[in-house]
Each structure stands twice: as structure tokens, then as C-alpha cells.
Amino acid sequence: xxxxxxxxxxxxxxxxxLVNRIIGRREAVVxxxxxxxxxxVSYQAEWGGQDFTLVDTGGWxxxxxxxxxRVAEQAEIAADLADAVIFxxxxxxxxxxxxxSVMKMLRRIKKPVFLVANKVDDIMQEAEAHALWSLGFGxxxxxxxxxxxxxxxxxxxxxxxx
Ligand code: GDP
Ligand code: MG
Numbered sequence: 698x699x700x701x702x703x704x705x706x707x708x709x710x711x712x713x714x715l716v717n718r719i720i721g722r723r724e725a726v727v728x729x730x731x732x733x734x735x736x737x738v739s740y741q742a743e744w745g746g747q748d749f750t751l752v753d754t755g756g757w758x759x760x761x762x763x764x765x766x767r768v769a770e771q772a773e774i775a776a777d778l779a780d781a782v783i784f785x786x787x788x789x790x791x792x793x794x795x796x797x798s799v800m801k802m803l804r805r806i807k808k809p810v811f812l813v814a815n816k817v818d819d820i821m822q823e824a825e826a827h828a829l830w831s832l833g834f835g836x837x838x839x840x841x842x843x844x845x846x847x848x849x850x851x852x853x854x855x856x857x858x859x
Contacts, residue, residue: 703775706785
């Protein structure tokens, strides 16, 4: 079976958009309102000859439980099941308390983690991505899932760790 890569993060940061970008099709459901990923969650993907299974998360987003607890819990479940994790943060918002708690969980797991600063649509927004150094995971990958900016560098490094 191909290795599994989980895409985790708060609602609305662009996880499903990134899934679509990576698989090259618009299959994962993207919405302007949080909480709309509810269809298929696993997608077959390939980069540089390496096959992998991409898992979109977020189908739990309408749950009544507190959002922060739910994000952390679902992130942990996905990370446990995966061989590598892509943690997506919205660079236009910056690191929230929820992001910090996910980060703490990710530091404990012994798996490759790729921190993505999403919504870096142009060079002007790279400064916002650099602010995510504060999460303590080093340099984030500045990415625009919407336009494809930065995704090749992310995928090059990802498949090296699979
Ligand atoms: P998810 O809830 O994390 O799966 O987020 P979605 O993929 O559904 O995206 C939420 C919203 O953010 C949608 O309106 C997307 O079009 C938008 N979005 C996602 N990626 C980007 C990006 O790179 N740049 C910008 N400007 N918007 C984005
Ligand atoms: Mg989604």
C-alpha cells in the first residue's frame, strides 16, 4: 500500500484546496464557509514517481464539541494513521491558539511534519509566512493552494521523506 499523508489544520485554512491542487482535480469540496469537507477523504496522489494516499480531514467540523478540542483531537487521529503530516496554517490569519495546540501534539509524534503557510498568493505575503516561525517548527513552506505557488517545493521535500 502507498504511504499515507494526512492534511490537517483548522477549518477554512485551505486543506481541501491543497488536496485538489496536489491531485490535479477538483474533487475535494472547497467552500468559503468552514466545515464543508464531508465527501471522500482519501485520494490517490503521485509526485516525482512516488505514489501516496492523501487524506483530507475536516468532515467533523460541524460537530457540537468545542472547535479547538475537535481540531486537536482529529489532528491527532489523522497523524497517528499517517506516515507523514502536512499541517496547514492560514498565513493571512497567523498562528492561533488552536494552531499552537496542534503544534504541541505534532512535536510528540515521531513522523515527518511539513508546516505549510497557506494563502501566500504573492511575494508580498511571504512576510506573513515568516511570522509562522513562531510555531517553533522552523521555516514554513509558503504556499498558495489556490494558485499553485510553492507547492512543487513542498512536494519535492515530502516525497523524499516517504
Ligand atoms: P478547509 O476548510 O481547510 O478545507 O479550506 P478550503 O479548502 O475549503 O478553503 C477555504 C477557503 O479558503 C476557500 O474560500 C478557498 O478558496 C480559500 N483558499 C484556499 N487556499 C487559498 C489560497 O492559497 N489563497 C487564497 N487567497 N484563498 C485560499
Ligand atoms: Mg475542507
